[in-house]
Amino acid sequence: KEKFLHILTPITIVALLITLILLFSFKGEVILSNPLTILWIAIPLFIQTNIIFWITYGLAKLMGLSYRDAAPSAMIGASNHFEVAIATATMLFGLSSGAALATVVGVLIEVPVMLMLVKICLRTKDWFPQSAGG
Numbered sequence: 480k481e482k483f484l485h486i487l488t489p490i491t492i493v494a495l496l497i498t499l500i501l502l503f504s505f506k507g508e509v510i511l512s513n514p515l516t517i518l519w520i521a522i523p524l525f526i527q528t529n530i531i532f533w534i535t536y537g538l539a540k541l542m543g544l545s546y547r548d549a550a551p552s553a554m555i556g557a558s559n560h561f562e563v564a565i566a567t568a569t570m571l572f573g574l575s576s577g578a579a580l581a582t583v584v585g586v587l588i589e590v591p592v593m594l595m596l597v598k599i600c601l602r603t604k605d606w607f608p609q610s611a612g613g
C-alpha cells in the first residue's frame with residue numbers, strides 16, 4: 480500500500496496540474512473578457528466557503544474539540560474539492576462548457592480564500608483547549 484501510494488501521489492499531482500493548465504489555456508480569454516461573469520461565480524463561492532467554515536469551526540468550539548481537530552475539520556468542510564469538480568465537469572460537459580469555467584474560477588477563488596481561513600485558524604488557536612475535552 481505504501482509503495483503504491485508513493486508512486487501514485489506524484490502522478491495525481493501532475494495530472495491535476497496538466498488539467499489546470501489545459502483549462503486555463505481554454506478559459507483564459509473568457510476569464511479576461513468576462514470579468515462580471517467571473518464575479519457572479521466568485522462571490523457565492525466566497526460566501527459559501529466562509530459560512531461553512533464558520534459553522535464548522537463554531538460547532539467544533541461548542542463541542543469542546545481541540546484546535547488540532549477543529550481547524551482541519553473546518554478546512555475540510557469548507558473545501559469545495561475542485562479537483563473532483565474539474566474532473567466531473569470536463570468529463571460530463573467538456574472543456575468549453577460553463578461548468579468547466581465555474582470550476583476554473585472556483586480554483587482561482589478557493590486557494591486564496593483557504594489561505595485566509597488558515598490564517599484565521601492560526602490566529603484563533605487559543606479559542607480551543609489543548610486536547611479534546613480539556
